[in-house]
Every structure is written in C-alpha cells, then in structure tokens.
Amino acid sequence: MKRRSFIKSVPIALGGLTIQAYANNSLLSSLSNSLTDTDRILIIIQLGGGNDGLNTLIPLDQYSALSLPSVRQNILIPENKVLKLAGTNGATGLHPSMNRIFDLYNDGKLAIIQGVGSPKFSYSHFRATDIWMTGSDPDEIINSGWAGRYLANEFPNYPVGFPNASNPDPLAIRMGGNIVLGLQNQGVPMGIAVSTANDPLNLNGTLFTDPPTNDYMGKEVAYVRELQRQTDKFGDAVKGAADKGANLSSLYPKLPADPGYLMGQQLATVAKLISGGIKTRIFWLTTSGFDTHSGQVVTNDHTIGTHANLLKGVSDAIGAFMDDAKLLGFEDRVAGMTFSEFGRRIISNASGGTDHGAAQPVFIFGSKVIPGIVGNNPTIDPNSNTNSNLPMQYDLRSVYASILADWFCVEQPALDQILFKNFQKLPILDPANCISTYVHEENKKAGESIIMAYPNPCVNSTKIKFETKGGFTLVQLINNEGTVIQDIVSKVMQAGIFEVDCDMQILPAGLYYVRIQNGPLQQVKSVLKLRE
Template sequence: MERRSFLYHSCAAAAGASFSLKGMPLNTAPQRSFLDALSFNGNPENRVLVLIELNGGNDGINTFIPLDQYRNLSKFRRNLLIPERNVLRLQGTQVNGLHPAMTPFQKMYNDGLVSVVQNVGYPEQDYSHFRSADIWMSASDADVNIENGWAGRYLEQRYPGFPTGYPSDANPDPLAIQLGAVMSLALVGSQWPMGMAITDPKAYYEFVNSVVEPAPDGPFGDELEYIRLVTQQAQQYFKSVKGAADKGRNQSTLYPPDEKNYLADQLKIVAQLIKGGLKTPIYICTLHGFDTHSEQINPSGNPLEGNHAELLQMLSEAIFAFQDDLKLMGIDDRVVGMTFSEFGRTIGSNGSFGTDHGAAAPLFVFGKAVNPGIIGKNPQVPTDLGESDDLPMENDFRAIYATILKDWFGLEQPESILGQKFPILPIFKSISTPTRDLQTAESFDLNLRPNPFRESSTISLQTNGGQISVRLLDGLGKVVQTVVEGYYPAGTHQFVLQRQNLPMGQYYCQVNVNGTIGVRKIVAM
C-alpha cells in the first residue's frame, strides 16, 4: 500500500473513531473553551470538576465511621470494625471519624476543604457492578437503560452540533479527559464520545515528551509508525494537550514517587494540564480494588491493615497532594473534586474478612469552594440484622449531580440533563440559587428575624445540643463574620447578628451543628 493511500484511509477512520498512541485510546473530541459558560462568579477562568471513581463498591462504614453506631456495629462486623480509639477525629463533630489510614484527608477536613454527603445511593438498588455503574454514569432510574452519560449530555447541550467544526484554532481543547480507564459512559453523548481517554500515565508522559511508539515488524510497520508520528504532530487536539503539558509544572512535593500510587499519578497529570492552560472542565480518574469480599482487612485479624486500608491511604495521599499542588499553583479556587463508587457494602462482615455488595455510602466533595462539614445524618444500624442487610439511601446521587450542574457549572435547569428535578444540596460556598434553604430541617430549626435587616438580626436556633458555629458568608462564600462558635446544650438559643460595617446586599447565614450544615439567605438593607 502506498503511504499516501495508507494515510488517507487511516486519518479518515481516526476522524470518526478512537485510535491508540502508545497504548492510549484517544477519541478525537476537542471542543471550544468554557470561558464564558463556566465563569467563576464573573471570574473569566474556567471551573473544573475532577471525578474520582472508587471502582468496586467502597465500604463507607469503615471509611467515614459513624461513631454513634458503634454498639450495634460491634455485633455485626466485629472482625473488621476499626477500634474506636484508632478512629481519626474530626473538628466540629463528635459522631463521625475517618479510617486511620486517611490522616492527610483528616487534615483537609479539619482545614475546611471537605464536604461529606451521607448515605448516597438511589432507589431500588441494583447489586451488579456493571449495572450499578451504568446507573451512576448515565444518571438513570434503576429500571431504565440509558446509553449515554450525564456529563456527556451536559457537554452536548453546551455545544450543539459537535463534532462538526471542531477542532478550531479558537477552540482546540478537549471537553473531557478520562484517566485510568477506557472512556466512561458518563462522557458519552447521544451520538459521540465527548472526550479523550488516557489509560496509562506512563504512556501520557511518553506522548507529551514526543516519544513515538516503535512499530511492529511487518509489511505495514513503517506506515504505522509514520501515521502515529503524523497524527501526533498534525492534530490540533494533541497540540493543545502537549502545549498544556509543556507549560504546566507540578509544584507540590507531596506526591508519592511515580508508579507507587496510581491515583496520585493520574491527579498529578490533571494538575499539570490545568496549570498549563488546558480549558478542559471535566476529568475522570479511577482507583480500582474496592470490591472487598475477602481480605478487606489483614487475615491475621488486624483491622488497621489490609487491602481497604491500603486503598484509603492511596486515596487520601493522592487527594492531599493534588490539593496542595492546586494551592501552590494558585488555581485551587476553581477546581473541585468528588469521589464516588457504584455502591457501598453490607453492614455485617462475612466469614472472609470482607463485606459484600451493599447500597448507600458516603460521598466526598473536596476543594476550596466547598462548604465544609456533613450533609445528612449518620446511617442507623439496627439491633437485629439480616445476613445481607445494608444501609438505605438518604441522598439520591443525582442530587449531587444537580448541585454540581447548577451551583458549580451554572446550569439553570439541571433537570434538562437529569430528566427530573432533584434537590440542590448546600455543597458549594458560591451559592447560585438564592431560594435554596436549610437542607436538614430535622436536625435543627433556624429562624432569622428581621430579614431583611438594617442594624441587627436575631438568629433563633433550636437544637439537640452539641458543637455549634454560626457564620455569615458573602456571595463568594467568604466568611465576613463569625457570630458564635462553641458548645451549647439542647434547647433554643438566640444569637445576635450585628450589621457593623457590612455594605448593603445579600448574604448567607451558615449554621453548623455537630458537622451538619444548613444555609439561609439574609439581606442587609
């Protein structure tokens, strides 16, 4: 075959399908910039969402530990429950703690960089890995099959007509990048994949360093090597990725050594590309190994060691280094991350030092832009337990998606993507939904009078008692006044919010009771 003919047919195929470069399946889906659509409260820089999949079904009970449920938990998972004395304690709550392998993440939580959403799942839980993952990726009901993803539909709505006219000099960047796995269903639109996949961080570095994969011996070896080189050099898409990689330089010294923590390797690439100027708004990373039917803990019986502890240590170290990198780069105000898993695990342990497929589990959203604390109540462990009992859902995972779409990406009607309305949760400091109200009314009652106010407003708070803080935030989520902070007994308490030198405008009263956060709008006249 002549080289010209070979190139013609190969490039024509590549224009509509994925191809491989040094083991990296790449989909040619460069898109326009999110410069206007994803502005950060008028800041022209783009917002970025980093999704971290904990593949296999993470055991939420041993990750974000409900300390007030220890009596019953000790009955049903005595061979793997973390001893209470070893649980990492968290500021602002007496009833939750972290797995002892998550010390870096504990620091992030105590520094106000983590929002925890409790008991996340969906109705009519499916216990198949593949089906449940599809439900999470597509945002479908459990009894409905959708062949495209929630993020893909969102990106498709933002960019009608894709891929016609892409890439261009003005819009050279990919819309989404998947690291650590083949293209996720979450990034698939109704007709086209909306991003690119890099399955191997080592291959990524070879690519951005202009290493061309040697072609195999054979009649078409020279042509194959040539097409790889031409594709790498000619595609505007690759130019934008390589250009960002060349410009971006990681700043943090906290990353583990290369190839010692696969998630950290992925997040290091994400930080490099963001710093390098890539306008990609969505990244997906993956950490495998959470299907802990056996040897979740060390078979010797030490619950502090084993597969789950190693995974949570990797997760914690990787996110901590990534957040440190973003801060040192000066871009941590426009990047947030979220962990998710296709389901949780059973309440009780099995006979193999593990747990089986369950339902709901906690979910972490992290970054400078989140409201720190806990959304929702601790799961309730019954006194009597069936062999396969698990935790019921409190928060539908699609409510988190709706919140991200509305409060982070500024989409006015998330239901246009999700197919139905879901509540908006108080995850982000930057509150784009003025009507959003207290999310956990059962935990405490809150009233502000007068509202609007001129000189002062009285905050009435009825609670079961505990650690309480009341803060006033401006429209950007910045704390402008701490009204009260300390321990208060059960009952109704009144605190006075003084106007002081506050200018006229809209503010938000953020109440934290034992880690549960509620927000109400208040107006200074």
C-alpha cells in the same frame, strides 16, 4: 415514566436555537477575558468495585451494633484509631489511613454526603455503574452519561467545528482508559482519553498499546500513531499544556509500590495540564480494587490491609493534588468528587470481607466547597442480617444537580433536561460568581452546526436540516435509550445543505436525538416532542 410529565412542561427550545440579544462588544470582550479565571474544573474519581463506606466514613455512635460478632466485628476499625471529624461531637470519623483527606476536612476543603445512592439498588457492578454513569432511573437504560449530557447541552455542536479559537482544548479528558459512558452522549464521546502528560495520547503508552518494535512493523505502527496524533485535533493542545505546565507538590506517592501511586501520577498530570492553561472542564479518573469480598483487613490489625491501602491511595493522591493546586494557584477553580458503584453490606462475611451493598458516602473536595457533613450517621440495627443495607439518604442525582447548578452554573430548564427531573440540590458547593448566561449562549454557538431540528420542541413532526460534506450520509432519529427509531437518510449524497421532514406522530412524547454521520463527522442534537 414520571419524567414524561416533566418534559411536557418544558417551555423553551433546546440546543442553539434561542437568540440572545447580547451584542455589546465590550461586554463580550470582558466576559471572554475573564473566562479563564472563572472556568471551573471538575475532577471525578471513580472507585471501581464498590467501596465499603462503613469503614470509610465511620459512625462511631453505632459501635455497639457494629462491634457485634454478627455484624462486622472481624473488620471493624478500633474506635481509638478512627480520625474523628470536628463538629460531629466525636460521632463520625474517617478511616485512619485517610489522613490527607482528614487534613482537607480540617482546612475546610471537604464536604461529605452521607448515604448517597439510587432509589433502587442493584448489586451488579455493571448495572450499578451504569446508574451512576448515566443518572438514569433504576429501571431505565440510558445511552448517555450525565457529564456527557451536560457537555452536550453546553456545547451542542461538539465535535463538529471543534477545536476552535475559543475552545482549543478537549471538553473532557479521561485519564488512562477509554471514554467512560459517563462522558458519552448518544454515541458521541464528549472528551478524549489521555494517558500521561509527557505522552498525552499514549504514543508510547503501555495500558492499551504496546511500544513500537524496532523493525518494519514498528516503523509503520509509529507512522500511523503519529498520524493519529496529528489528526487528533486536540493532541497538540494537550501536549502544549503539558509542556507549559508544572507540578510543585512533593506529596504525590513516589514509588510504584506506594498506595495511590498510579492515581497520584494521573492527578499530577491533571495538575500539570491545568497549570499549563488547559480549559478542559471535566477530568475523569478511575481506580479499582474496591471489590473487597475477603480479607479487606489484616486479622490482627484492622487498620491495615487491602482496604486501608486503597483508601490511603485515594487519600494521598487527592491530598497531593490539592496541595499542588494550591501551590500552582488554581485551587479555587477545581472541585472533585469520589464515587463508587455501590457501598458494601452492613455485616461483614466470614472471610473478612464485605459483599455488594447499597448507599455510600460521597466526598466532595475543593477550596470552594461548603465544608462539613450533609446527612446523618446511619442507624445500625444490632440484628442486621445478610440482607441489611444502608438506606439511601440522598439520590445520587441530587449530587449531580448540585454540581451542575452550583459549580457549572447550569440554569433551568437545562438542568432538568440534563437530569430528566428536578432533583433536590444539596449545600455542598458555593454558587457565587457563576458565569453569565451570556457565556452559555456563546458556548452553544461554538463549533459548526451540521444538523438541527425545527421546530423544537415539536408536537407531531419536525424538519431536520443537515449539511453533508458529500459521500455516504446517515441521518437517524434515536430515542433516549439509544435505540435507532428510523434512518431518515442513508445514502450517498452530493455535498450540500438538505432538509427532510421527520414524522414523530406515532412516537410518545419525550426526548429524542437526531444524529448525522458523514465520513468522520458525527453530531447529535436533541429534539423534544411535546404532548399535544
């Protein structure tokens, strides 16, 4: 892989080993006081199933081709119903059900990136989802998510020693589901899963757990769940933020049958937690149903139907959330992005739907976006056939690079380490007021380090220093694909700090991880092996 040559040029250490000479106490206090105000939050909205981008962000200048019966006449939105975007000379517009997103655009709170994808597409939901989750090369299997790697880079000791005084809250929250691969780092979930604000840990939830029954079994289920809540170190913090927070917007979809109701409820929970002071950086939400192989529009009115409802749901929920953010006063601290695992094919199929495709538009919302459209309308070939796809204009990792650099203020070389390569940044977010390097350094020290490798980077061998609390202790060397290369320690041990040699001579240069598991504790740190 080309990534290897990049890695060779990385000059300095990873993971909490660099000592910075900031010792000025007043600087320290002023920085930590201002942390809350400058803390930035990212909302990731995953549209499961593969969204039909061509009916979402519509290239009106391509209608002569699009309206052909052999292209997508049977699902095309009538030109006069499309919400035309200012500054495009009427060439580009939004699906008519996306009026709230349209409002955001007109308010200067929306950036749209055309043609985002991977250099090589996969039509498989799973593989394509993984590529988006991990930011891997198309042919590469990676066992960590891009957001998970970012958080691990910022907080290398997590989860050991967390929560702590300066980091009382979860780093990331997945709303209503389990921790997605995007938030994982080599088997360590970098966040927690939460269902609703009133019941943050889903004690009475219905998604993955049934409510306790009114008998002995229910009594004991409730007992263990309460124990889980108490044990979950973040449970009280999340509940506390939910109790303190509020919602002020009246725009959230109101009825369970309304499009976007569930996403709206989840985003309302996010807004409530943020207004309640939670310092979580990433919220991940998923809505599904975009796999519209058939009947995506109503035959005699293409502006309504399944796909229209899906888009309306997302649009209404995001619109309500941004309204709430403004009313609650944290508008400047949030940015959001939407993505789907792929777009859909240019030509529609005979059953009034579309099949798995390639590139798609990505929406970035927030008051600090650089508004407008990045990229051009695609050119639709009138002779498009079933194999025709929208080409990639921007690598999805360019979107990630832009968010990490300009929103989370990740500096080099960390940025390239997180994404494995240097990707072009896009002008979508305002990089002004980035937090100081000093804050990054503090974050790296947060928590408790129970494993580290030194020297790091290394050439042929390194030493692994680890701390066990006693009992069965497992120390592993893992490669970037998540395969265990060696169990360096696997035995019952007395509590203490130990050091073992780790021979890496025969391994190819690249990024590795050392992982310790000791009772409930696990920690993963990266080790970089350089070429000789």
